[in-house]
Amino acid sequence: xxxxxxxxxxxxxxxxxxxxxxxxxxxxxxxxxxxxxxxxxxxxxxxxxxxxxxxxxxxxxxxxxxxxxxxxxxxxxxxxxxxxxxxxxxxxxxxxxxxxxxxxxxxxxxxxxxxxxxxxxxxxxxxxxxxxxxxxxxxxxxxxxxxxxxxxxxxxxxxxxxxxxxxxxxxxxxxxxxxxxxxxxxxxxxxxxxxxxxxxxxxxxxxxxxxxxxxxxxxxxxxxxxxxxxxxxxxxxxxxxxxxxxxxxxxxxxxxxxxxxxxxxxxxxxxxxxxxxxxxxxxxxxxxxxxxxxxxxxxxxxxxxxxxxxxxxxxxxxxxxxxxxxxxxxxx
Amino acid sequence: xxxxxxxxxxxxxxxxxxxxxxxxxxxxxxxxxxxxxxxxxxxxxxxxxxxxxxxxxxxxxxxxxxxxxxxxxxxxxxxxxxxxxxxxxxxxxxxxxxxxxxxxxxxxxxxxxxxxxxxxxxxxxxxxxxxxxxxxxxxxxxxxxxxxxxxxxxxxxxxxxxxxxxxxxxxxxxxxxxxxxxxxxxxxxxxxxxxxxxxxxxxxxxxxxxxxxxxxxxxxxxxxxxxxxxxxxxxxxxxxxxxxxxxxxxxxxxxxxxxxxxxxxxxxxxxxxxxxxxxxxxxxxxxxxxxxxxxxxxxxxxxxxxxxxxxxxxxxxxxxx
Ligand SMILES: Nc1ncnc2c1ncn2[C@@H]1O[C@H](COP(=O)(O)OP(=O)(O)O)[C@@H](O)[C@H]1O
Ligand SMILES: Nc1ncnc2c1ncn2[C@@H]1O[C@H](COP(=O)(O)OP(=O)(O)O)[C@@H](O)[C@H]1O
Ligand SMILES: [Mg+2]
Ligand SMILES: [Mg+2]
Numbered sequence: 001x002x003x004x005x006x007x008x009x010x011x012x013x014x015x016x017x018x019x020x021x022x023x024x025x026x027x028x029x030x031x032x033x034x035x036x037x038x039x040x041x042x043x044x045x046x047x048x049x050x051x052x053x054x055x056x057x058x059x060x061x062x063x064x065x066x067x068x069x070x071x072x073x074x075x076x077x078x079x080x081x082x083x084x085x086x087x088x089x090x091x092x093x094x095x096x097x098x099x100x101x102x103x104x105x106x107x108x109x110x111x112x113x114x115x116x117x118x119x120x121x122x123x124x125x126x127x128x129x130x131x132x133x134x135x136x137x138x139x140x141x142x143x144x145x146x147x148x149x150x151x152x153x154x155x156x157x158x159x160x161x162x163x164x165x166x167x168x169x170x171x172x173x174x175x176x177x178x179x180x181x182x183x184x185x186x187x188x189x190x191x192x193x194x195x196x197x198x199x200x201x202x203x204x205x206x207x208x209x210x211x212x213x214x215x216x217x218x219x220x221x222x223x224x225x226x227x228x229x230x231x232x233x234x235x236x237x238x239x240x241x242x243x244x245x246x247x248x249x250x251x252x253x254x255x256x257x258x259x260x261x262x263x264x265x266x267x268x269x270x271x272x273x274x275x276x277x278x279x280x281x282x283x284x285x286x287x288x289x290x291x292x293x294x295x296x297x298x299x300x301x302x303x304x305x306x307x308x309x310x311x312x313x314x315x316x317x318x319x320x321x322x323x324x325x326x327x328x329x330x331x332x
Numbered sequence: 333x334x335x336x337x338x339x340x341x342x343x344x345x346x347x348x349x350x351x352x353x354x355x356x357x358x359x360x361x362x363x364x365x366x367x368x369x370x371x372x373x374x375x376x377x378x379x380x381x382x383x384x385x386x387x388x389x390x391x392x393x394x395x396x397x398x399x400x401x402x403x404x405x406x407x408x409x410x411x412x413x414x415x416x417x418x419x420x421x422x423x424x425x426x427x428x429x430x431x432x433x434x435x436x437x438x439x440x441x442x443x444x445x446x447x448x449x450x451x452x453x454x455x456x457x458x459x460x461x462x463x464x465x466x467x468x469x470x471x472x473x474x475x476x477x478x479x480x481x482x483x484x485x486x487x488x489x490x491x492x493x494x495x496x497x498x499x500x501x502x503x504x505x506x507x508x509x510x511x512x513x514x515x516x517x518x519x520x521x522x523x524x525x526x527x528x529x530x531x532x533x534x535x536x537x538x539x540x541x542x543x544x545x546x547x548x549x550x551x552x553x554x555x556x557x558x559x560x561x562x563x564x565x566x567x568x569x570x571x572x573x574x575x576x577x578x579x580x581x582x583x584x585x586x587x588x589x590x591x592x593x594x595x596x597x598x599x600x601x602x603x604x605x606x607x608x609x610x611x612x613x614x615x616x617x618x619x620x621x622x623x624x625x626x627x628x629x630x631x632x633x634x635x636x637x638x639x640x641x642x643x644x645x646x647x648x649x650x651x652x653x
Binding site: 049050159161189190191192193194195197198216217218219220222223224242243246247256257258260261262263264265266267269272274275277278279 | 372373485486487515516517518519520521524542543544545546548549567568569571572573582583584586587588589590591594595596597598599600601603
């Protein structure tokens with residue numbers, strides 16, 4: 001067995017978009033040529049400002065949106081090319097946990113029905129008794145006790161944390177290999193986040209899971225991930241070990257993001273790098289480095305021509321790290 | 333003191349019974365202070381703060397207490413008197429208001445209208461000039477006042493809401509979760525703006541946030557609520573460096589801190605109590621790892637730790653950690 005669960009190569013995902021009734025449709029390049037490996041058993045955190053393509057990446061991997069190019073190799077086969085029954089089988093291997101436990105659970109379904117649904121769709125339970133046993137086991141494993149009573153409830157009867165446990169139980173029931181968790185705790189109160197994350201990590205140990213953990217919260221990514229991948233406008237900016245990326249960021253964008261991570265300490269912050277403005281639209285991606293217009297380092301260097309002319313490719317920068325910047329290097 | 337809230341109680345009528353959202357809250361704030369009001373959702377932050385300009389929902393009743401603003405009890409004022417204070421003395425950046433701007437009206441004219449509404453003596457040209465000044469003050473180019481809300485990014489809309497709150501030169505601004513739902517970089521920009529405005533204009537502000545790290549970095553003083561009560565208040569440095577209440581300590585421990593060792597945060601198992609039948613004793617009793625028998629019987633007395641640092645827990649006296 002390879003130590004790589006997925007090999008994502010040059011992945012492209014475009015959305016057709018029409019801005020205004022008289023404009024020509026233009027393509028939103030949500031994921032714009034992304035390559036990375038997902039290692040078996042790891043937690044890979046995907047971070048970046050909103051709109052950088054995190055959700056789209058997760059959806060492309062689980063085939064909830066179609067890709068316009070590239071490949072995703074899984075066990076030597078290209079996920080983007082499988083169809084029909086094989087696709088259905090593969091989908092069982094890849095599950096998603098979404099951000100909003102209020103929206104993602106159907107309010108008319110009982111907890112039992114929600115958690116049983118994947119088994120029914122994939123015809124995985126051979127009898128009513130097996131179905132029941134597996135649903136109850138999944139609920140228990142997700143910390144919903146007593147399972148029999150929880151199974152009879154409806155989403156509105158549960159707290160936010162409990163609902164997210166239901167999403168986890170439903171995602172785990174087919175014993176997937178990969179879980180794409182898209183901001184799974186962002187809607188939850190801080191005091192209960194830890195328990196949900198701990199549960200997810202425990203289940204990883206027990207079920208040998210791999211996580212693609214999408215979050216905008218860098219300190220959370222740092223705490224739970226083995227590696228962190230930073231995206232900007234659909235492209236890889238930097239990838240590496242979680243601690244290395246947070247404490248030794250090499251890309252000016254990562255350095256800026258890290259410099260504004262809130263910490264629960266009362267002291268005035270020094271060394272904040274405040275980027276001006278917000279992420280531009282992925283419709284009109286400028287030539288050269290797409291981060292250039294907001295880049296403090298480019299400005300500091302007096303706007304080197306290469307930044308405007310050539311798109312920086314991710315290049316190796318030490319142990320297991322890639323950085324896409326012509327002037328990558330440690331801080332100031 | 334600019335503001336003194338004494339023993340405030342607020343209830344909401346609901347089908348399931350009365351929700352005791354704020355249960356005897358006492359807080360004070362000096363002129364020019366940036367006070368952080370923190371606590372997990374449902375702890376009563378919004379309710380307590382909106383009681384000040386008396387902008388509570390219809391089903392709310394202020395069941396007791398006083399709110400002294402400049403020495404005068406706001407709860408004793410008639411509605412016209414109160415209306416004269418809103419915006420001009422006390423203004424609010426409502427949670428989520430940046431998404432509630434009128435989509436078919438230019439942002440600048442929405443703010444100009446607010447000015448004209450609250451200051452009848454102002455003329456249109458004067459109002460327009462004020463809007464342009466306000467825009468510059470909050471970091472939006474004056475020319476953008478002719479834009480529509482959808483032409484603004486989230487960060488700019490929030491800046492515009494702050495401009496609107498400042499339009500009539502208030503002394504106290506209440507900002508309810510002003511950076512929640514914004515991107516980290518924009519959050520940092522807005523927090524810097526808030527700090528700058530407070531120091532440049534000598535403004536007093538109550539910054540409400542469920543995020544302790546946001547408050548830690550921004551505020552001079554902090555008040556932490558739980559289940560409708562104040563559990564701890566004090567200078568930001570004292571409270572964050574030596575939290576005296578087990579809830580404050582636990583909540584602080586629930587945030588990862590990239591400046592410290594990379595450990596898994598603990599979280600706080602359990603849920604807050606029902607506020608329809610709130611517990612007799614300490615609201616945190618059920619989830620408290622350091623409770624002792626008796627904590628659930630009577631409301632814990634406030635322990636004064638000096639220098640304005642107060643915690644509602646008997647353990648506070650021992651200098652808990
Ligand atoms: N269904 C869609 N149609 C058109 N554009 C979309 C759609 N979903 C996302 N986008 C755009 O694609 C880009 C990436 O979005 P998304 O993957 O949601 O980013 P993130 O999760 O990092 O916030 C954004 O510019 C977003 O506006
Ligand atoms: N209009 C309302 N009707 C009934 N209950 C309410 C209303 N508004 C708030 N509450 C309840 O009052 C309590 C405090 O709410 P709130 O002040 O909004 O807390 P916070 O701002 O700290 O999240 C919560 O239990 C909430 O459910
Ligand atoms: Mg997303
Ligand atoms: Mg609130």
